[in-house]
Amino acid sequence: xxxxxxxVHSSARKARLVTDLIRGRSVPEARTILAFxxxxxxxxxxxxxxxxxxxxESRSDLHWSGDTLVVVTAYADEGPTLxxxxxxxxGRVNRIRKRTCHITIELAQNPAAVAxxxxxxxxxxxxxxxxxxxxxxxxxxxxxxxxxEETPAETExxxxxxxxxxxxxxxxxxxxxxxxxxxxxxxxxxxxxxxxxxx
Numbered sequence: 001x002x003x004x005x006x007x008v009h010s011s012a013r014k015a016r017l018v019t020d021l022i023r024g025r026s027v028p029e030a031r032t033i034l035a036f037x038x039x040x041x042x043x044x045x046x047x048x049x050x051x052x053x054x055x056x057e058s059r060s061d062l063h064w065s066g067d068t069l070v071v072v073t074a075y076a077d078e079g080p081t082l083x084x085x086x087x088x089x090x091g092r093v094n095r096i097r098k099r100t101c102h103i104t105i106e107l108a109q110n111p112a113a114v115a116x117x118x119x120x121x122x123x124x125x126x127x128x129x130x131x132x133x134x135x136x137x138x139x140x141x142x143x144x145x146x147x148x149e150e151t152p153a154e155t156e157x158x159x160x161x162x163x164x165x166x167x168x169x170x171x172x173x174x175x176x177x178x179x180x181x182x183x184x185x186x187x188x189x190x191x192x193x194x195x196x197x198x199x
Contacts, residue, residue, distance in 0.1 A: 003051035003104075005047065045103055
């Protein structure tokens with residue numbers, strides 16, 4: 001990623017003295033060097049560096065962090081010179097040149113950080129996407145297998161209940177010649193006791 005500042009009010013020679021200090025350094029080291037530099041152009045170089053870091057971090061497809069970047073290229077080109085005049089003795093003038101420069105900084109990812117990220121990615125297990133399970137189709141054979149099997153005791157109890165329902169109930173009443181049935185209580189009352197016959 002690259003950032004560039006145009007028409008900085010400093011000579012290219014003075015700016016090169018600062019850019020040479022941060023070339024090849026990591027971004028945190030370059031920030032420290034520029035923060036403690038006594039040169040006035042160091043503030044302008046720091047602005048360009050911050051802009052380059054912001055450009056790198058704003059790219060969503062790169063996923064770069066400012067602490068893992070390195071200053072690959074840092075240089076200052078000459079810009080247009082503003083010419084002014086100053087009055088001198090005996091009606092003469094002195095030429096004043098107000099020079100400008102263009103400061104350019106390029107950043108790239110640290111090779112050590114790239115190797116560490118690649119090793120970490122290789123060591124981490126790969127996560128597979130969960131597969132969708134097909135819904136089971138229930139057939140007759142599957143339904144029979146899934147049905148609850150009855151125990152032998154339960155089958156015997158069911159068989160006895162069905163047999164009891166099918167067999168007719170035993171007749172408790174005796175039929176008379178006239179076709180009338182007498183219950184057991186009536187037969188007991190009709191029988192004469194031995195005491196009554198003696199009387």
